[in-house]
Structures are given as C-alpha cells and as structure tokens.
Amino acid sequence: MAETANRLICASADLANSGKAVRFEATDAHGHVVSALVFRYQGRIFAYHNSCRHIPVELDLTDGEVFDLTGHYLVCSMHGALYHPESGLCVGGPCRGQRLTPLNVSERDGQVFCVTAAARGDTEKNGER
Template sequence: MAAGTARLICDSAALVDSGRAVRFEITSRDGKPQSAIALRYQGRVYGYVNACRHIPIELDLEDGNIFDLSGQYLVCSMHGALYLPNNGRCVGGPCRGQHLQALPLVEADGKVWLNVMPD
C-alpha cells in the first residue's frame, strides 16, 4: 500500500461479518467533517458515508450497530430504511431505490484502508 494514497481505518479483525461497524470521519467536499462507517458483509469490507438517504442523519445513532437482526440489511435507526450491505441500495422504507454514498475501502495486509482520492 503506497504511502499517501490510502488512510488506515482499522485492523481487519475489527470488522466481523454482519457485526458492528467501525465509525470514522471523512471530510466532505465542502470541508466539513462527516461520519462514515466500515463494515464487513459476506467476507468483504464496504464503506459508506454514514448518512441516511431519507434524512441525512447518522444511520447508527453513534454506536456502530448498523445491521438488522437478520444480518442481511443495514437499517436506519430513525425510520427503519433497509439498505443492501454490498451496494448501499435502499430496498425498503422511505428512500427506497436510493443509494448510500459508497467509499473506496480496500483490505490488505490485515488492515482496512480508505483510498484517498486526489482533489
């Protein structure tokens, strides 16, 4: 992993399949801090901006619990929108058909990294 092109988010072991997400912060295009989440689903890691597409509030209310009880969907804790973990598409609730904003996470050398996009 080349220095300066990726930011360390967490150890791979911190992400359990359909388990608690790891929260981190990114900087939005307008320079403001923005909550983001890293999670594991069916063995792969995924990252999303932590903002529901119904109302842009954090999906998990700050505790990292993002999966529903089945472990198959990400659920918004406010009104229950359901998102597919592997592509962020909302498949149930008031924002059905919209997508969470995906972030380019990669897993290498036992770590999870955020690819940093050039400006």
C-alpha cells in the same frame, strides 16, 4: 493531478461478518468532513457515508450497530430504512430506490484503509510522494 492516499481506519479483525461497523471520518466531494462507516458483509468490506438518504441522520443509534437482526441489511435506527450492504440501495422504507454514498476502502496486511484522492500539491508540500 490527483494521487491516491491510504488512511488507516482499523484492523481487519475489528470487522466481523454482519457485525458491528467501525465509524470514522471522511471527506466528501465538497471537502467537508463527514461521518462514515466501514463493515464486513459476506467476507468483503464496504464503506458508506453514515447518513440516511431520507433525512440526513446517522444510521447507527448505538455506535457501529447498523445491521438488522438477520444480518443481511443495514437499517437506519431513526426511520427503519433498509439498505443492501453491497450496493447501498434502499430496499425498504421512506427512501426506497435511493443509495448510500459509497467510499473507496481497501484491505491488506490485516488492516483496512480509506483510499482517497490527494492533491499532488498537498502531498508535495508535506514532503510525501
């Protein structure tokens, strides 16, 4: 049985609308550590694996810079693929129609958290519940 665990990523104030994303590490479905991004768009926070769907390279060439000049699309710095921030759908470029891999995040008390499933046995081993 899996329970959820919250891992602090950053302060809410670190995420401006269509501004710089905050990079962090997450675990994928296979248990591998992957690069990830969290950002704010139209007042809401979103997070995805930091990997273009065309060729698996990180979206941001400069740390956290993922929005295009209009502030309405995420853009891959390598290929120019454009992704809609709310859905992760590629709407332009070589991987049109594919989606970024989303991550579950939450925001409360001025902080942003990555919400992960934690194996019950792992948390009990560490004395947590």
